[in-house]
Amino acid sequence: MAKIIAVANSKGGVGKTTICRNIALACHINKEKTLALDCDPQKSLEKFFCTRAERLDAIELDCDVKTEATGLKRDILHRSEKFNRVIIDVGGRDSVAMRQVLMAAGVVIIPTTTGQESTDALEQMINAVEDARGVNEDLQAYILINMAPSDPHDTTANITAEGLATLYENRAVVLDTRLKHRKAWLQSGYDGLAIWEVPSKGESKAAGEFENLIKEFVKKEIL
Amino acid sequence: MTKSGPKFRIPEKEEKQPRPTTEAGVLARSAEVISSGKKKTGRKPKKEPCRGITLSLPVTMIEALDDLASEKTADNRSYALIGVIRGKYKLDEKVHESE
Numbered sequence: 288m289a290k291i292i293a294v295a296n297s298k299g300g301v302g303k304t305t306i307c308r309n310i311a312l313a314c315h316i317n318k319e320k321t322l323a324l325d326c327d328p329q330k331s332l333e334k335f336f337c338t339r340a341e342r343l344d345a346i347e348l349d350c351d352v353k354t355e356a357t358g359l360k361r362d363i364l365h366r367s368e369k370f371n372r373v374i375i376d377v378g379g380r381d382s383v384a385m386r387q388v389l390m391a392a393g394v395v396i397i398p399t400t401t402g403q404e405s406t407d408a409l410e411q412m413i414n415a416v417e418d419a420r421g422v423n424e425d426l427q428a429y430i431l432i433n434m435a436p437s438d439p440h441d442t443t444a445n446i447t448a449e450g451l452a453t454l455y456e457n458r459a460v461v462l463d464t465r466l467k468h469r470k471a472w473l474q475s476g477y478d479g480l481a482i483w484e485v486p487s488k489g490e491s492k493a494a495g496e497f498e499n500l501i502k503e504f505v506k507k508e509i510l
Numbered sequence: 511m512t513k514s515g516p517k518f519r520i521p522e523k524e525e526k527q528p529r530p531t532t533e534a535g536v537l538a539r540s541a542e543v544i545s546s547g548k549k550k551t552g553r554k555p556k557k558e559p560c561r562g563i564t565l566s567l568p569v570t571m572i573e574a575l576d577d578l579a580s581e582k583t584a585d586n587r588s589y590a591l592i593g594v595i596r597g598k599y600k601l602d603e604k605v606h607e608s609e
Contacts, residue, residue, distance in 0.1 A: 381541035382541075382542045383540050383542055383543060390533060406519075406521055410522070410524055411541070415540070418529060418530055421529035421530045422532065446518050454520060
């Protein structure tokens with residue numbers, strides 16, 4: 288049975304699509320039969336895979352768009368029968384589509400930034416997860432701190448992580464890995480690249496951080 | 511003087527509700543559905559009374575109605591007049607004396 292992983296947050300601009308496409312590509316290179324499903328009306332995930340397909344002149348993994356909320360849960364479960372991993376990108380608002388995805392998924396990754404607006408908005412998202420657990424009891428929720436300050440002396444990400452872990456204890460797990468604000472993420476979007484494919488002078492810090500995230504996913508049996 | 515630096519302010523907690531037990535219940539709690547519901551249940555505008563009716567009243571009564579309107583009915587003389595007709599408001603006794 289496929290693992291269905293949603294990347295969702297009712298707050299926009301927290302990096303959902305960027306994380307989603309890299310998780311999907313990581314699953315693909317790990318030889319998992321992967322479906323990337325775009326449930327965001329902006330269709331950013333689909334656009335990325337179109338850019339990538341043009342660049343590579345090939346389609347690596349299935350990317351589909353489903354923005355119609357009606358029957359979405361049933362549709363996801365039906366499609367997941369043919370895959371090992373289904374990675375879903377959801378639009379940044381508390382929509383019916385987001386709720387349908389939460390009822391179908393086994394895991395939801397909730398990216399958030401360290402900004403006060405993002406942490407304030409998390410309450411609504413965690414409540415949506417709690418609602419979904421009413422019919423999807425085993426839904427696991429993980430908070431991922433994204434776009435953390437890249438200054439190694441900055442403690443904002445640590446303070447935010449500790450605060451969120453205390454606040455949402457028993458409702459969501461704050462992941463140990465943090466993704467930092469780095470130019471490589473923007474570059475990957477422009478060029479249709481996975482984060483580890485972005486050219487770098489030395490060892491790519493962004494790629495290293497993402498690799499750590501995937502390792503943590505494997506360790507926690509998320510992927 | 512307050513110390514500057516990174517802080518974590520606890521977000522305002524929403525009132526905790528019991529988990530819904532049906533799919534329809536989960537969907538009904540989405541902000542999208544709640545906000546669309548509010549639009550549908552908006553109050554209808556009240557009809558303006560006495561539209562198209564012209565009343566000929568003594569100046570003293572009109573002045574008294576103006577006073578009453580500004581005091582009790584947000585400057586709507588028609589409402590004030592209806593209030594007087596229905597016995598809700600009484601005009602100043604001086605008005606009656608001058609009649």
